[in-house]
Amino acid sequence: METNNKRRNSSGKEKKIKRKQVLEKKKAINEIIKAACAVKDHLTAFPPFCQYDRNGLSVYLETGFGEHLSSLMKKYIQNLLKANMEGPYGSEWLTEEKVKRREMVAPEARYIFVRLSPNSSLDENPVNKNEKGPCTQWMGDGDRVVGFVHYRFIVEEDIPVIYVYELQLETCAQGKGLGKFLMQLIELIARKNRMGAVMLTVQKANVSAMHFYTNKLRYVISTISPSRVDPLIGAEKSYEILCKTFDGEAKAKLEENIYRRDQ
Missing domain, CATH: 1.20.5 (Single alpha-helices involved in coiled-coils or other helix-helix interfaces)
Structure with a gap:
């Protein structure tokens, strides 16, 4: 006893x-x-990343917050999202657009806006001549905005991560290395703020985006992506969740799945 x-x-x-x-x-x-x-402005920790002047493109970056967006900035974001994402989402776009409008102004939404440098010239010809030119035009104050990143600090599988909700550039700013530059900046911000990973969602139909993240930036399909949770369910879903991890625990939980296999 x-x-x-x-x-x-x-x-x-x-x-x-x-x-x-x-x-x-x-x-x-x-x-x-x-x-x-x-942290009010994550750009201040990385002065070299506050400007980008390469491949005929000269821009500078500034910080923004979802709850402080002007009405003109909201309109710009909506227009650019529609121009870039209506095709990949297809019939799901009408529903998804409403979701994105709510996400856009959430208090936890952080932004990096890309503005043309003063007196800079921009080649308005699209990268692919078979594609249409830019479908959006900045109508607000200050230098022209040609893109943005929307990101948040959240927790996934008990790992603190930066989740990139959107990386959107106008056609005229694409194909110039800017997207890779912005994602490198996001990864630096993640490491600086002790995040275990950067994560994002990509539509399967967005083949160029999937290639960009997996081939050029070496992101992998995460263990929390539907296709890895259950292949049958994943086959029905239109998206994949990608990640890049920075430490052993994040890699184990978000890439290798050893925790779930042991359960």
Whole structure:
């Protein structure tokens, strides 16, 4: 009887210790997210990335917040999203557009806006001459906006991550290395703020975007993507979730799936 009581007491202590460890870890992760969100301008830590002057394109970057977007900026974002994403989403676009409008102005939404440098010239000819030229035009104050990144600091599988909701560039700003430059900046911001990974969602129909992320930037399909959670369900979904991890725990949970196999 005494032995059984000792075992129960030992088991109870182990559970308490484990619960405490779980709570402490959760608290630590929340503190990391809170600290990252408290930074007003993540660009200030990376002065060389505040401007881009290559391949005939001269632009500079500025920070923005979802809850502080002007009505003209909201309209611009909506127009650029429609121009770039209506095709890949197909029949799902009408529903998805409403979702994106809500996401766009959320308090946790962070932005990097791309503006043309003063007196810069921009080649308005599309990269692919068979494609249409830019479908959007900045109508607000200041230098012309030609693209943006919408990102957030969130938690996935108990890992703090930057999730890139949107990376959108006008046609005239594409094919000049700017997209890769912006994603490198996002990865630097992630590492600086102790994130375990950068994650994003790509439509399967957006073949060029999938190639860009997986081939050029070496992102991989995450364990939380539908196709890896359940291939049958994944086959019915129109998207994949991609990730690039920066430490062992993030790699194990978001890439290798060893935690789920052991469960």
